[in-house]
Amino acid sequence: MSSTPVSSLHLAVALDGTGWHPASWREQVARPRDLFTAGYWADLVAEAERGLLDFVTFEDGLGLQSSHYGEPDGRTDQVRGRLDAVLTASRVAPLTRHIGLVPTVIATHTEPFHISKAIATLDHVSTGRAGLRVQISARPYEADHFGRRRFPPISLEELRTPAGQERLTGLFDEAADHVEVVRRLWDSWEDDAEIRDAATGRFIDRDKLHYIDFQGKHFSVKGPSITPRPPQGQPVVTALAHQIVPYRLVARQADVGYVTPHDAGQARAIVAEIRAEQEAAGRAGELLHVFGDLVVFLDDDRAAAEDRRARLDALAGEPYDSDARVFTGTSSQLADLLQELAGEGLSGFRLRPAVAGHDLPAITRGLVPELQRRGAFRTAYEADTLRGLLGLTRPANRYATA
């Protein structure tokens, strides 16, 4: 187990373009022209590592960003376009030493075989700091980029109807199969499969490589992986979840679930739902982190944060709305809120900086020292792997017969 105190929180930051507010790119600090360069991402992750954060996530998508769920919006006044998240994470891995790197992968349109070896390789490249954030896409225009299946038009409102829920359930079930395949492939090589036995001429002990023989509704995968078991054994699997269908994915397959409570009562209720699903999935004894997601505007006083938010809203032409609670205030006020929510069973938080260039340094240089003063955050990295930072042990291989 980790040596940090029990009251200690875990902190992650969600990186997306110039920040989560759609007008964030217009701030002086935003560097919108650098978005498609390695240096931009390296600087953000270095800042997060300076603040001793557990990990960063990288958003991704298989189509242009849009303010409408189901269709492109044709807007030109917001950031559009992005680099592949796995490659971005890998590009910064050799430049960092401790922080976890968690790119988004879209289960709906990708091959689990490719994703498994990509994340295993990110884990090799970062010597044990890789994870993934699994996401589904019900967007018809993203399906059209692949042409393998057509999705009917859908809006966010329609997704909430029974028909919409049925579609979501199908996509989340497919995502659960995807993660199952990814995880089995990570275990398809035992740790000591490479033997280099000159006497018999054998490079591997093939009894320690395993077919995974997965048969599912959407795909079948034979295995084994072409990539040996990653340093962490199982890199960290994470998912964002807003309601019962995705809570089930978190309960079945994730190590960290991100949830979006707007107050302490909601936090308590969501944690209870996930714990019940976790028990139903037969994982009652396992460590499963539930992190709260919050959008943050952090300044030296609340009025400054609120002014900044109002200024950005005016530039955007509409008030900013989010699935997650939007916090505006000081480091001390945010620390109070995080500790209050932690009291309801959240073990950490994934903070979404409203403006990456402003709110990320405010987290690392303001919030982190405040939490450290309260004995609620690490003062040095205590482990070499992301699992280690999260207090997750290195799991046994499901195929090993010791």
Added chain:
Amino acid sequence: MSKPLKQIHLAAHFPGVNNTTVWSDPQAGSHIEFSSFAHFARTAERAKFDFLFLAEGLRLREQGGQIYDLDVVGRPDTFTVLAALAAVTEHLGLTGTINSTFNEPYEVARQFASLDHLSGGRSAWNVVTSWDAFTGENFRRGGFLPQEERYSRAKEFLATANELFDSWHGDEIAADQAAGVFLRDAKAGSFVHAGQHFDIHGQFNVPRSPQGRPVVFQAGDSEEGREFAASSADAIFSRYASLEEGRAFYTDVKNRLAKYGRSHRDLLILPAATFVLGDTDTEAEELAREVRRQQVSGATALKHLEFVWNRDLSAYDPEGPLPDIDPDVGDEHISQGRAQVRMYRDPLATVRAWRELAAAHDWSIRDLVINTGNRQTFVGSPATVARTINDFVQADVSDGFILVPHITPGGLDPFADKVVPLLQEQGVFRTEYEGTTLRDHLGLAHPDDVRGERVAS
């Protein structure tokens, strides 16, 4: 009529899953850990090489229904390693082999465009196709393609990816903070492709990368493969590194370019080449024989014979005589997941020839495999190897070579230290990088310039 000397292009193939890699040598390191890749890449960059090359195989090879365990087994994901290598190098090109059968154009185009951005314009794509249902068992798509559809899918895959790369022109991002205009064009990245293999439309979400498109390599050797390369590739990863075969291939492929409106400079021929260096030519010859013995263990020799006999030969002694039974010429092949099985198209004739050779020289099974296998391409002192490489390039065997060392990760170091300086002294290899992108290193035009010229002419 002396021509100006051609400048040589050199690249480094990471030694991994390959029957030339010697993993049993005490100096042999990991084929998986990033430190091996970083060492190899830094050596190549120190030597001013054009690029590093990664191969790929999407299913572990099998023989006789079991995973083949005598060569190196296992490799990391190509894109992920190349992106990380971009962080530890500044100039070196990064070439990845990516399959067009078990991927989709939108995703692969995103990955190459992203790699090109993240490396400042150093990405290249070796486009390969798969032919087998065996590999398909690892993928959603499953199944396999009939021989005649392999190239039609590959061609359409590449053409579609090019449409995606070209869907952004490079001037769309205004990022005008004061005016609030991020994109100049709401339709940036728009594409429609309706073809036999792909029916897709929408908007590509990675802006134009520094090279416009990655440099494209092609490796197939069939008639279709050569036409595909002549029409659409920037370079060929070929297997003809000997004087006669190399010149024949070079002439054949370069002569196909004109009908596609391309010049000889638009397509580079870069064969794979192995090498063994010694202080003297004699010492190098001895070392080369020793390396061949390391590459072909007794167990490896028996497995190699099984490609031809197409049956289990595990009961035979590799130090003893050749099997007296006949090969199985049925349709089912004992070996799966490797290209090598197609080398022996007439097993009965091969067996007849091998029996005659073995009888004449009194060779055991292992002796036969060692002696009939491919000799290293370049064997000799640094001066001999440098001279031979230069002679071959000036004689149009190739435009350079993709070197495949047999030791990971240090196998390239002696070449970098001893051969490269000699080539530089002869004025046929760069002493400093002159440009920043892989297109610059290879002397290839940016696709926008090419299109501009075509419009003008």
